[in-house]
Amino acid sequence: QKEVEQNSGPLSVPEGAIASLNCTYSDRGSQSFFWYRQYSGKSPELIMSIYSNGDKEDGRFTAQLNKASQYVSLLIRDSQPSDSATYLCAVGSGSARQLTFGSGTQLTVLP
């Protein structure tokens, strides 16, 4: 059974702070890792993908992957109230290209 674990939160940070979201996964054969943002009542939106160990930066977002520790994280710098949403960690493995989603972390950025 492939599992993806996230802290459900809620996580609250003040505006301008760094928000740190964490995710662990059980399948050592996992090859692709994604962070999606989902606003209430909306569908998920892809914000970051990472395939190899290390950091990947895109604007205010940085994804970090450590395959040895089976750990992936997302940092959001200069958090804004518009970043308030549920963040879903998703992990892909195998040729089926299916994703296993975590239950999501609810982030609130306080003005």
Place this chain on the structure above:
Amino acid sequence: GAVVSQHPSWVICKSGTSVKIECRSLDFQATTMFWYRQFPKQSLMLMATSNEGSKATYEQGVEKDKFLINHASLTLSTLTVTSAHPEDSSFYICSALLPGQGRYEQYFGPGTRLTVT
């Protein structure tokens, strides 16, 4: 780029009727699409994988005769909920796999909210 549309965005139907939901990749061809269901306060649940030109692969516990999936072209997959019941009321979301060597990114449609009365 990588835009996926869904139609309708919401639908209300009577118990026992069928509802068809369309999922289209607008600016890329998608050999593989996925159908998810999401209940309130819960994460996404994969229902089935839809491959163009072949039968869909359903996840365990999903009734293939109730949730009919057709992926007749590289830009269109449809989900038909047959003989809908109130317990089928949910948020149905499709995604399309962006093609590319070593890429496994899924882009989601805006979702269809189904209410069965």
